[in-house]
Structure formats: C-alpha cells, structure tokens
Amino acid sequence: MPEITVILPDGSKRTLQEGSTAADLAMDIGSNLAKAAIIAEINGTEVDLLTPLENGSSVNIITGDSEQGLETLRHSTAHVLAQAVLDIYPEATFAIGPPIENGFYYDFAIPNDEAIKEETLEKIEKKMKEIVEADQTFIRGETTVSEALTMFSQHPYKCEIIETAEATEVDDDEIISFYRNGDGFVDLCRGPHVPSTGKLGHFKLMSVAGAYWRGDEKKPMLQRIYGTAWATKKQLKEHLERLEEAAKRDHRKLANELDLLSFPSELGGGLAVWHPKGSQVRKLMEDYSRQRHEDGGYEFVYTPHIANADLFKTSGHLDFYSEGMYPPMEMDNGEYYPKPMNCPMHCLIYRSGTKSYRDLPVRLFELGTVYRYERAGTLHGLMRIRGFTQDDAHIFTTEEGLAEEIGNLLEFVMSVLQAFGFKDFTFNLSTRNPEKSVGSNEIWDHATRALQEALESHGLPFSTKIGDAAFYGPKIDIDVADAIGRSWQLSTIQLDFNLPERFNLRYINSAGERKRPVMIHRALMGSIERFFGVLIEHYAGAFPSWLAPVQVSVLPVAEEHEEYAKEIITELEKENFRVQFVRADNPLGKRIRDVKTQKIPYVLVVGNEDVEAQTIGVNPRGGEVERGIPITDFIARLTKEINDQL
RNA sequence: GCCGGGUUAGCUCAGUUGGCAGAGCACUUCUCUUGUAAAGAAGAUGUCGUCGGUUCAAUUCCGACACCCGGCUCCA
Numbered sequence: 213m214p215e216i217t218v219i220l221p222d223g224s225k226r227t228l229q230e231g232s233t234a235a236d237l238a239m240d241i242g243s244n245l246a247k248a249a250i251i252a253e254i255n256g257t258e259v260d261l262l263t264p265l266e267n268g269s270s271v272n273i274i275t276g277d278s279e280q281g282l283e284t285l286r287h288s289t290a291h292v293l294a295q296a297v298l299d300i301y302p303e304a305t306f307a308i309g310p311p312i313e314n315g316f317y318y319d320f321a322i323p324n325d326e327a328i329k330e331e332t333l334e335k336i337e338k339k340m341k342e343i344v345e346a347d348q349t350f351i352r353g354e355t356t357v358s359e360a361l362t363m364f365s366q367h368p369y370k371c372e373i374i375e376t377a378e379a380t381e382v383d384d385d386e387i388i389s390f391y392r393n394g395d396g397f398v399d400l401c402r403g404p405h406v407p408s409t410g411k412l413g414h415f416k417l418m419s420v421a422g423a424y425w426r427g428d429e430k431k432p433m434l435q436r437i438y439g440t441a442w443a444t445k446k447q448l449k450e451h452l453e454r455l456e457e458a459a460k461r462d463h464r465k466l467a468n469e470l471d472l473l474s475f476p477s478e479l480g481g482g483l484a485v486w487h488p489k490g491s492q493v494r495k496l497m498e499d500y501s502r503q504r505h506e507d508g509g510y511e512f513v514y515t516p517h518i519a520n521a522d523l524f525k526t527s528g529h530l531d532f533y534s535e536g537m538y539p540p541m542e543m544d545n546g547e548y549y550p551k552p553m554n555c556p557m558h559c560l561i562y563r564s565g566t567k568s569y570r571d572l573p574v575r576l577f578e579l580g581t582v583y584r585y586e587r588a589g590t591l592h593g594l595m596r597i598r599g600f601t602q603d604d605a606h607i608f609t610t611e612e613g614l615a616e617e618i619g620n621l622l623e624f625v626m627s628v629l630q631a632f633g634f635k636d637f638t639f640n641l642s643t644r645n646p647e648k649s650v651g652s653n654e655i656w657d658h659a660t661r662a663l664q665e666a667l668e669s670h671g672l673p674f675s676t677k678i679g680d681a682a683f684y685g686p687k688i689d690i691d692v693a694d695a696i697g698r699s700w701q702l703s704t705i706q707l708d709f710n711l712p713e714r715f716n717l718r719y720i721n722s723a724g725e726r727k728r729p730v731m732i733h734r735a736l737m738g739s740i741e742r743f744f745g746v747l748i749e750h751y752a753g754a755f756p757s758w759l760a761p762v763q764v765s766v767l768p769v770a771e772e773h774e775e776y777a778k779e780i781i782t783e784l785e786k787e788n789f790r791v792q793f794v795r796a797d798n799p800l801g802k803r804i805r806d807v808k809t810q811k812i813p814y815v816l817v818v819g820n821e822d823v824e825a826q827t828i829g830v831n832p833r834g835g836e837v838e839r840g841i842p843i844t845d846f847i848a849r850l851t852k853e854i855n856d857q858l
Numbered sequence: 859g860c861c862g863g864g865u866u867a868g869c870u871c872a873g874u875u876g877g878c879a880g881a882g883c884a885c886u887u888c889u890c891u892u893g894u895a896a897a898g899a900a901g902a903u904g905u906c907g908u909c910g911g912u913u914c915a916a917u918u919c920c921g922a923c924a925c926c927c928g929g930c931u932c933c934a
Contacts, residue, residue, distance in 0.1 A: 469869085
C-alpha cells in the first residue's frame with residue numbers, strides 16, 4: 213500500500229496510507245484528538261475531516277478549543293436548527309445561518325407569516341436534540357450554478373445567494389457546494405462542517421426576533437432564531453452564567469432597585485428623571501469632570517438648548533442630520549430647533565472675537581444637554597436615549613499644534629477614565645470614506661497622520677477602521693473593558709475640517725495672515741446618561757466610596773444608643789461624608805439587611821460597648837465585621853480610601 | 859420605523875373560560891429594645907397603561923395609541 217507523508221503544525225512529519233483522510237490522521241495521532249476534532253486545515257484551507265490528504269500537505273487538526281473550531285461547531289448547529297425548523301414547518305423557507313459571537317442564528321420565512329413563538333423554540337430544540345442523537349453524517353456535494361438553482365427552487369433566498377455568489381465570487385469553476393444530512397435535508401453551504409451531528413450538542417436556543425433580509429430595511433422581514441453553542445457542557449454552562457451575571461448588573465434593573473432614576477412613561481420614550489441618589493452620583497461625576505477640565509486648561513461655557521434654524525443651516529446639521537433632530541418650533545421670527553449638538557454654538561463663541569495664534573489652542577468645555585430624535589425601536593435604557601448631556605469640548609488649534617494636542621488628549625482621556633475603574637483601553641483610528649467626505653486629500657492625510665503619530669508616540673496600540681470616519685474628519689474612538697470584560701465605546705476624539713469652513717473661523721498667525729484653525733470635537737464620558745449606565749453595570753451598583761450616593765449608614769443597636777449614633781453622624785458630616793441614620797425600629801439583622809441591599813460601602817453599628825469605649829462597629833461592604841474601632845480611625849481610613857480611588 | 863412579546867398596588871408578580879381584583883416585600887400604627895443579611899400583630903394601598911368598540915356587564919374579547927422588553931435597521 214503506497215504511503216503519503218504530511219506535515220503537522222509543529223513541523224513534525226507523519227506517514228499514512230494513501231487515501232487517508234484528515235480524520236484518519238487525527239486518529240493516528242491519538243483517539244482523544246480524533247474525538248475532539250471538528251475540521252482540518254490543509255495548507256491553510258479549512259476542510260471537512262473526511263477530506264483525503266495528499267502527500268506533502270501541511271495539516272492542522274482543528275478542535276473546539278480554537279476559535280475556528282467553535283465557529284464550525286456553531287455553523288453546523290445552525291444547520292441542524294434549519295433542519296429542525298423545516299421539519300416542523302415543511303412549507304418554511306430558509307435564508308442564512310452564520311456563526312456569530314457566542315453562537316449562531318438562522319433566518320426563516322414561515323408561510324402566512326406565522327410567528328415562531330418562544331414556546332415553539334422548545335419544540336425546535338427538542339427536534340434538534342433528536343437530530344444530534346441520530347448522529348447524521350454531513351455529506352458534502354458540489355454542483356453547478358444552474359443545478360443548484362433547481363435544487364433550491366423552493367427556496368428563493370437560497371437562489372438569491374447562489375445568484376449573488378455567481379456574480380461576485382466567481383470561483384474558478386463556478387462550483388456551488390452543499391451539504392446533505394439525515395433524510396434529505398440539504399443546505400447550500402461553503403463548509404466545512406463537523407463530520408456528523410453527533411459532534412454537536414452543547415447548545416441552547418435563546419430567542420426569536422425579526423431581521424431584514426440582507427439587513428436591508430426595504431427588504432422583507434424574516435424571523436431569526438438565535439442560539440448559543442459551545443464545545444463542552446461546561447462552556448455552555450459558563451456562558452449562561454455570564455448572561456445571568458450581566459442580567460444582574462442590568463442598569464435598568466439596578467437604577468430602579470437603588471432608586472437612582474426612572475423613565476416615567478408620561479414623560480415620553482427615552483427621557484429620564486434623576487432621583488436624588490442618582491443625581492448625587494451624577495453630581496460627583498460632573499464635579500470630578502469639571503475639576504479635571506479646569507486643571508486641563510479648558511474654559512467653561514454655557515449655551516442654550518434651542519437655536520434658530522439658521523444656525524443649523526450654517527452648521528449643515530439640517531442638511532445632513534435633520535432626520536435625527538426633533539422637529540422645529542414655530543416662533544415669530546422663524547423656526548427654532550432643540551439642539552442635537554453643542555458644536556455650532558461653540559463655534560459662535562470662538563468667532564465672537566478676533567483670535568491670535570497666541571490664544572490657541574482655545575478649549576471650550578460644556579456639560580451640554582442635547583436632544584436627538586432616536587427611532588422608537590432603538591431606545592434602550594440609558595444607553596440609547598432622546599435627551600442627554602455630553603461632556604463636550606471643542607478645541608480650536610493650529611495645524612502645527614494638532615499632534616501635540618491629540619497626544620495630550622489621549623493621556624487626559626485615560627487619566628480621567630481611570631478614576632472610574634477602567635484600565636483596559638482599546639483605540640480605533642477611523643479613516644476617510646472617499647464616497648462621503650469633505651476636505652482635500654492633503655488635509656485628510658495630514659490630520660490622519662497626526663492622529664496616528666499621537667497614538668504611536670504614546671505607545672498605544674490601535675486598529676484602523678478604514679472608511680469609518682465621519683464626513684468631516686478622521687477620529688480616534690476609545691473603548692474600555694468593564695469589570696466583566698464587556699467592551700463599551702465611550703470616548704471619541706474627532707477632527708473637523710467642515711465647521712471651521714462653514715462658520716468661517718479664523719485666527720491671525722505670527723506673520724499677520726488670516727488662517728483657518730483645526731477643530732477637535734471630543735467627549736470622554738460621551739453621554740453622561742450612558743456613562744452612568746455603564747458605571748452601574750461595571751460596579752454592579754456597588755459604587756466605590758467616592759461615588760456612592762450614601763457612603764456610611766449608622767445603626768444604633770437599640771433606641772438608647774440613638775443619641776450616640778447621632779454624635780457619630782455629626783463627626784462624619786463634619787468631614788463631608790454622606791451619611792444615613794437608621795433608627796432602631798426593627799431588629800438589627802433586618803436593618804443591616806436593608807442597608808446591605810442598598811450596597812452602601814460602610815455600615816456602622818453602635819451599642820453599649822461602643823458608647824462606653826467611644827468606638828464603633830464597622831461592617832464594610834464585602835468585608836468582615838470589625839468591632840471597637842475608634843471613630844477617628846474610621847474617618848482616617850475612609851478619607852484615605854477615597855483619596856486612593858481618585 | 860419594522861418583526862415578535864409585554865403593561866395588574868410604590869416594587870416583584872399571581873389571577874379572572876366576561877360577573878365586587880390577589881400575594882410577598884415596601885408603607886402606616888402598635889408591641890418587641892435588639893451586637894451584624896428578614897421579630898410579631900393590625901391597617902391602608904388599584905383609572906388592571908390610555909382612548910374607543912362589542913356586550914346586560916370588559917381588567918378579561920376587538921381596534922387604535924402610548925410606554926417597556928428581545929432583535930433588525932439607524933446612530934452627527
């Protein structure tokens with residue numbers, strides 16, 4: 213029997229009988245690997261395990277441990293989902309079903325637009341389990357475009373995919389591949405797949421939702437079933453636990469439980485009222501922001517909430533973004549719009565006097581409240597809201613001063629966000645979209661280079677998003693990772709070549725010539741509301757002492773200790789701590805429980821022993837109870853803790 | 859805006875195949891006087907999201923609207 217030799221990823225060689233498949237190779241290496249194997253990579257191309265090997269090929273056996281393996285697993289699970297749905301709804305037609313982060317989805321059109329109910333998901337899941345149980349082999353087939361069109365003639369979306377594939381991909385030979393398993397289920401697919409459905413099994417259907425065909429709102433809406441799938445039962449369990457953890461941190465739930473803010477429906481969608489406790493935290497956030505901006509060389513400004521339509525004609529907002537603006541109010545001398553951005557007004561402030569190059573950079577800062585009309589279906593707690601406040605600044609600088617200003621800004625952003633417990637930053641540089649942008653190539657090149665150099669000179673790794681810039685200039689977006697590893701885009705630094713033109717902004721340079729300043733839009737928290745939502749989830753509602761709306765709760769053991777408790781409170785209030793008194797009207801355990809659910813950093817308990825020794829009992833959030841602490845010690849400790857946090 | 863689901867006491871939720879609306883927590887009062895995550899008793903609490911329709915009768919069935927939730931689309 214002739215033999216072939218293949219090369220493994222570590223460079224070693226392995227000899228097999230001719231005609232051996234990747235699966236045979238996996239088995240030859242070890243039965244555990246054969247069991248874990250999902251697909252193979254031959255000479256860098258992902259293929260099914262049943263693909264025969266050729267002499268001299270480099271072969272890598274892919275398992276569910278790798279991203280590639282998981283993707284295949286999820287993709288194959290999506291196939292089984294489609295198989296189950298078509299079994300239950302024989303008249304249904306199916307569209308696409310790719311792997312996504314943590315799972316997969318598949319889009320279907322059900323006859324007569326019958327809705328797939330959440331309850332039906334259980335039925336579908338049961339059917340999928342049967343298919344997995346049956347351990348059906350995935351068999352790859354290949355055919356021509358015209359035959360594929362016949363094969364899928366009952367499925368118009370599949371036909372559209374085949375036709376589009378023909379038009380765009382132009383494979384050498386226009387071969388369309390498909391996979392067959394079970395009793396005649398066929399799906400159009402590039403592959404590869406797991407060898408058989410028995411390899412699957414650690415999955416769960418999550419939800420059903422509407423989704424436009426090809427993501428186009430002009431095209432029909434299909435029904436999308438989402439699922440999650442993992443290589444092991446443990447991974448699936450852990451994923452579901454992560455979802456539970458995220459649900460526990462949901463800012464909408466916590467904002468309600470902790471009495472921070474609410475969205476009364478009479479107020480209208482996407483509009484919040486801040487309760488005293490939420491307002492306390494917000495005030496601390498804003499005070500901190502103001503202090504840092506003051507130290508950072510910013511000048512504070514205030515601008516009105518509405519403006520004449522002329523302003524937004526000048527700025528271009530009415531031309532470009534009127535759909536996202538609240539409708540105008542008719543007034544004696546024209547139309548007035550609630551402002552969707554602060555920048556036009558900041559431009560007016562800049563323009564109010566002649567600027568010399570010696571005045572630059574001008575940094576105007578405002579906690580500016582803006583109103584944007586977000587479509588009804590897009591609203592989402594504090595994360596997507598119709599009225600919000602930006603920690604907004606506009607910096608007007610010379611072209612020469614740009615790189616340095618950007619560099620300082622990057623440092624500033626990180627330094628401010630660190631106070632809120634964010635340590636992992638990701639930087640994204642967005643470059644010009646030539647289809648949709650203003651300004652010369654020269655100015656874009658120069659500005660993009662300035663952004664890139666600032667990132668590089670500060671040693672900050674970044675990814676480039678080509679064509680992702682706004683029409684008016686390139687930008688750097690900054691994402692942070694929260695306490696449970698989720699990423700949030702918070703800060704943005706955007707260059708603008710458009711507004712300085714439109715508002716005819718100028719400064720006089722050292723040679724006495726009129727020059728155009730460069731404008732930088734930047735926000736650190738972005739929207740205070742959204743940032744607050746992120747903070748609630750990041751801290752799971754347990755704000756660090758410097759931010760906590762109530763820092764200390766003081767509980768007398770019995771009524772006779774109330775007087776002493778109030779003396780303690782007086783001492784703490786002298787130090788400007790935010791303190792709450794809980795009178796002895798309930799058993800101590802009950803009162804402790806009540807304040808603990810409010811996630812207050814310190815619960816102080818005082819009883820006979822404390823009155824006698826002039827001490828307190830300290831019950832810190834997430835810590836052990838300590839008895840007999842002198843109040844001065846506690847004050848020193850809390851003061852230090854807060855200073856360390858900032 | 860689109861698809862699907864939802865809205866009952868301050869909160870979390872049960873319920874009515876169309877016939878006087880319920881629980882737990884919270885709240886009020888009283889009793890208990892407490893040493894680290896739920897003491898006991900009594901009391902009060904509702905436009906059953908809004909407006910219209912069907913009906914002898916609607917919280918329940920139908921329609922429109924508002925708001926919320928899961929997605930899609932959008933996001934200067």
